[in-house]
Amino acid sequence: MRSLLTMLGIIIGISSVIAIVSIGDSMKGVFDDLYKDIGKNCAFIYLYDIDEVRSTDYFYIDDIKLLKERFGDKIEYIAPSESVRSDVTVNRKTVKLNMMCIDYGFEKVQEVKMLYGRMIRKDDLERKSKVIVIQDTAALKLFGTENAVGKTIRVKINDNLEDLLIIGVYKVEVSPFVSLMQGQNEYEEGYVPYTTVFSKEYPFYELEVFVGQDYSVSSVGEEVLSYIAKLKSRNPENYQFYTAEEDQASINSMLGGLTAAVAVIAAISLLVGGIGIMNIMLVSVTERTREIGIKKALGARTKDVLFQFLIESATLSAIGGIAGTALGIGLVMIGGSIISIPVVVNPVSVATAVGFSMIIGVFFGYYPAKKAAKSDPIECLRYE
Amino acid sequence: MSNLISIKNLNKIYKTGKVEVHALKNINLEIEHGEFIAIMGQSGSGKSTLMNILGCLDRPTSGEYFLEGIDIRKRSQDELSFIRNKKIGFVFQAFNLIPRTNILKNVELPMIYAKVKSSQRTRRALELLERVGLGARMDHLPSELSGGQKQRVAIARALANNPPIILADEPTGNLDTHSSEEIMEIFTELNREGNSVILVTHEPDIAKYADRVIVFSDGLLIEDRRKEGVLK
Numbered sequence: 001m002r003s004l005l006t007m008l009g010i011i012i013g014i015s016s017v018i019a020i021v022s023i024g025d026s027m028k029g030v031f032d033d034l035y036k037d038i039g040k041n042c043a044f045i046y047l048y049d050i051d052e053v054r055s056t057d058y059f060y061i062d063d064i065k066l067l068k069e070r071f072g073d074k075i076e077y078i079a080p081s082e083s084v085r086s087d088v089t090v091n092r093k094t095v096k097l098n099m100m101c102i103d104y105g106f107e108k109v110q111e112v113k114m115l116y117g118r119m120i121r122k123d124d125l126e127r128k129s130k131v132i133v134i135q136d137t138a139a140l141k142l143f144g145t146e147n148a149v150g151k152t153i154r155v156k157i158n159d160n161l162e163d164l165l166i167i168g169v170y171k172v173e174v175s176p177f178v179s180l181m182q183g184q185n186e187y188e189e190g191y192v193p194y195t196t197v198f199s200k201e202y203p204f205y206e207l208e209v210f211v212g213q214d215y216s217v218s219s220v221g222e223e224v225l226s227y228i229a230k231l232k233s234r235n236p237e238n239y240q241f242y243t244a245e246e247d248q249a250s251i252n253s254m255l256g257g258l259t260a261a262v263a264v265i266a267a268i269s270l271l272v273g274g275i276g277i278m279n280i281m282l283v284s285v286t287e288r289t290r291e292i293g294i295k296k297a298l299g300a301r302t303k304d305v306l307f308q309f310l311i312e313s314a315t316l317s318a319i320g321g322i323a324g325t326a327l328g329i330g331l332v333m334i335g336g337s338i339i340s341i342p343v344v345v346n347p348v349s350v351a352t353a354v355g356f357s358m359i360i361g362v363f364f365g366y367y368p369a370k371k372a373a374k375s376d377p378i379e380c381l382r383y384e
Numbered sequence: 385m386s387n388l389i390s391i392k393n394l395n396k397i398y399k400t401g402k403v404e405v406h407a408l409k410n411i412n413l414e415i416e417h418g419e420f421i422a423i424m425g426q427s428g429s430g431k432s433t434l435m436n437i438l439g440c441l442d443r444p445t446s447g448e449y450f451l452e453g454i455d456i457r458k459r460s461q462d463e464l465s466f467i468r469n470k471k472i473g474f475v476f477q478a479f480n481l482i483p484r485t486n487i488l489k490n491v492e493l494p495m496i497y498a499k500v501k502s503s504q505r506t507r508r509a510l511e512l513l514e515r516v517g518l519g520a521r522m523d524h525l526p527s528e529l530s531g532g533q534k535q536r537v538a539i540a541r542a543l544a545n546n547p548p549i550i551l552a553d554e555p556t557g558n559l560d561t562h563s564s565e566e567i568m569e570i571f572t573e574l575n576r577e578g579n580s581v582i583l584v585t586h587e588p589d590i591a592k593y594a595d596r597v598i599v600f601s602d603g604l605l606i607e608d609r610r611k612e613g614v615l616k
Contacts, residue, residue, distance in 0.1 A: 294480045297441060298541070299469020300495035301462045377441050381480070 001312070005281040007320035009273025010360065014324025014353045015331065018267040018334045018345070022332040024259030027318040028252060033342075035248045044081055046206040047316040048240035050106035057232055058203030059177065061195070064103075067207075070227060074220050076212045079298040080194055080204035080299040085187065094280065097138060097155060098187035108208040112191075117149035117168030124167075124193045131193065135169035138188035156195055164192065209241075231314050247263070274360040281313050281368035291370050293380025306373040313356050313365025321357030325350050388416035388454040388548060388580055389438065394447030396433050407433040409555035409603040413446070415582070417548065420575040422591035423584045423613035425600035432553070434600065435584045439472055439551050440464045452548060469497050469542065471541025477554035479534040487537045488522040489515065494544040532563030539570055544581075550574060552583040556590055568593045 016167065025312040050057055063167045064078055106112070112119060115136055124131055132153065139148035149168045155162055198204070211220040220239040229236040285292070292305055327344050336343035396408040408430045408493035414419060414495050425431040436442040437449060440456055441464075449456045451471060459467065473494075474480075491509035500508070513519045518529075524536055535555060542550050551572065556564035572593055575581045583594065591597050599607035 290480070291482055294482060295493070296465060296498075297439070297468060297474050297480075298494045299465050300543075301465045301497070303462075304497060378436055381441075381476070 002062055002280065003316060005320075006276050007316060007323065009276035010270065010317050010357050011273075011324040011327060013266060013270035013273040014321045015328035015358055016269060017263060017353050018260045018298055018325050018329050018350060019335075020259060020266050021349045022328065022343060022345050024255060024263075025346050025349075026332070026336060026341055027255055029344045030341050031251055031255070032249060035244045036141075037056060040245055040248075041076070041211045041217050043209045043211065043217050043243045044206055044240045044265040045209060045224060045239060045241040046222070047381075050234065050238045050240060055203060057156075057234065058205060059207050060203060061200050063231065064207070064226070064298070065069030065274025066231065067209075067224065067227070071220070071224065073212050074215050075209055075224070077103060077105055077109045077208075078105070079208050081208040082157065082198070082199065082204055083155055084155075084192070086137075086157065086195055088142065088153045090153060093142055095138050095141050096187045097153075097190050099132065099157075099190045099192045099197070101197045102191050103194060106191065113171040113173070115169045115171050116165070117170055118148045119170075120191055120193050125195050129193060130164050130194045130196060131167045132164040132168055132190050133170060133192075134190040135188055136169055136171045138165070138190065139169045141188070151275045154295070162196075223233070243361075249317065270356070272361060274309040274317070274364040275362055277313055277317050278368060279311060279363035280316075281365050282371070285309065285368045285372040288372075289375065289380045289383040290373055293374075293383065296375075296377035297381065302373045306369045309372050310362055310365050310371030314361035317361030317365075318354065318358045321354040323355055324357070328353075331377070387414050387432050388417045388419070388449065389447070389562060390415065390450040392448040394444045394449060396442070397425055397445045397610055404453070406594070406602055408444075409435075411605050413608075414600070416573070417580055418578055420581045420595045421583070422594035422597045423582065424586060424588075424591050424597060425599065428602075429600040430583050430603040431600045432588060435551065435553050438549075438582065440468050456468070460593070465497075469494055470545055471547050473539075473544070473547040473550045473557045475535065475538050475542050475550065475552035477557040479526070479531070480539055481534060482542075486523045486525055486584060487518065489527065490537060491541045491544055494541060498545050498587075501547075508544065509540070511584065512543055513537070515543075516603060518541045519616065530563070535563070535567050537568065539567070539574075539612070544575075548580060548590050550579055550581045552581065554585055555583060556585070556587070560568065564590065580607070 043058075047053065047057060059080065063082070067075065067078055076358060079102055081100050083094065085098050088095050088097045098277065104120055107114075107119045107196060112133075117133070119133060120131065121127070132155075134148065134153075136146045139146050142153065143151055148169055151162050151166050153166065155164055209221070211217045211222060221243065222236075225239050225241055226236045227235075228239055232238075234314050242271055292300075329350075332343050332345065391411055391413040391478045393407060394413075395406070398407055404426070411434065423434060433442070437444055437456075440451065440459075443457055443464075451467065454467065456464070456467070464483050468474075477540040481487070482493065488506070488509050491512055495505040495508065510519060510522060513522055516539055518536055518540070519531060521529070522535070526537065529537065537549075538555075542552075550571070554569075554583040558569055559567065569591060571581050571583065575595075581594075585591055594611075596610050597607070598605060
């Protein structure tokens with residue numbers, strides 16, 4: 001019972017260290033997934049710093065065509081980074097729809113899980129087809145079935161009402177945690193060909209570029225930037241691009257710092273646990289004074305007694321460490337399953353935690369053990 | 385071969401604060417192998433101090449103490465532990481068994497420190513427990529035994545490393561008359577087999593089992609007599 005209470009300090013310390021480090025790693029995993037959705041090879045190009053903006057400084061459909069020709073397979077996908085929002089009403093059921101304006105081949109750079117029908121194709125872009133691919137929940141809300149292919153919905157685009165034919169339905173899998181991170185999203189999503197929405201004269205503020213797998217995002221980004229600058233008779237500094245990778249790196253470093261800070265606090269609790277071990281070992285030494293005296297009289301040497309108590313305190317804290325590890329992993333697993341994110345438990349951090357707890361045991365057990373080992377057998381035998 | 389114990393001009397002075405206690409004064413004592421000796425005296429007479437020194441638990445302040453020719457004064461704590469382990473079998477008034485381990489393990493303990501192999505250790509411990517009539521109870525805890533039985537375990541433990549001296553400090557002090565007799569018979573038998581037995585007691589009834597009685601008073605050895613018919 002008393003050993004359990006003693007170990008509690010270590011158990012709590014280790015489990016919180018494990019839990020915190022695992023939460024950190026898991027969060028990193030979640031953000032990795034999040035950015036995998038956006039795409040690591042994705043860059044957004046936008047106007048940055050121009051004193052007097054001319055209408056020609058913006059991006060147009062023709063620019064996209066030029067960029068495609070100029071960069072070939074260095075650019076896997078390029079489209080305006082635009083979406084259009086509209087209410088859709090079918091049989092008095094209304095859904096808010098956010099239509100992302102995409103080019104064909106979008107599914108090659110971003111995973112789209114088609115349930116029914118097909119994705120937007122090259123000929124849809126060329127013919128400016130009035131088609132749409134919507135997500136499963138939108139279809140379900142509007143038509144009571146996920147298979148809404150062939151149905152038509154009326155949306156408002158650029159103040160005009162348009163009838164769009166549903167050619168496909170796709171499934172969105174977002175963990176509750178990710179949706180929590182993204183905030184309340186009242187909009188259902190859909191994809192439309194960007195040529196259907198925007199005319200040649202319509203300016204875009206931002207372009208979405210996916211760089212080919214074999215090329216570096218930053219160097220291709222720079223090239224695109226200088227090409228655009230030349231095209232617009234501007235300096236490359238007037239435009240800028242930002243990549244998901246950069247964003248991710250900054251979030252990761254922030255997360256890392258946060259994890260480290262909390263881990264330090266958890267390590268302090270380990271220290272407190274270690275002091276608890278020392279305290280109980282001192283009590284144990286006092287309690288067993290007589291036993292130490294007997295053992296010494298029977299021939300135990302200083303190091304025999306020293307090792308006995310060191311092993312005891314190391315065992316105590318190692319068991320605490322293992323129990324703490326189990327508890328920590330358990331907590332993270334339960335937490336992870338509640339918010340359904342994949343849990344990452346790093347074996348290195350587990351080994352470190354258990355090893356560290358043993359070191360604590362030896363470190364804080366040393367003084368009491370030394371005290372026991374050095375004691376005078378006559379004094380010990382006289383002790384009642 | 386040198387005497388078992390040879391003590392010359394031995395003094396022991398305790399300092400507690402500014403007060404000096406002269407516990408043993410110029411003691412001279414020779415003990416040979418195979419003797420059965422009772423050390424008697426009132427409490428405070430110095431007999432316990434002598435017992436601690438004989439048992440290598442304490443070192444004299446001055447004078448000589450040779451145990452089978454080994455000069456005890458020059459030994460370190462760990463060397464004394466080694467000597468105690470090999471040369472002395474302790475039997476205490478309060479039994480002093482390790483409470484949380486069974487009696488077999490208790491008897492094995494001195495052999496663990498002597499680095500005897502595990503299988504050999506267990507065999508020897510069992511043999512010794514059988515000898516004191518407790519073989520069937522080897523897996524009992526000390527708390528499950530009577531006083532007399534505990535003391536028999538302690539004797540078995542004292543014999544573990546086959547030491548030349550058995551040193552018993554008031555071994556019957558916590559026992560009733562019947563158990564006391566039993567224990568003393570074991571000591572007598574051990575002595576008859578050739579073991580040297582030194583016991584410290586203040587009871588004349590117990591001392592009468594010994595062949596030689598040494599009496600202490602106020603730190604001085606005042607009497608050293610042999611039983612009639614016992615040859616030196």
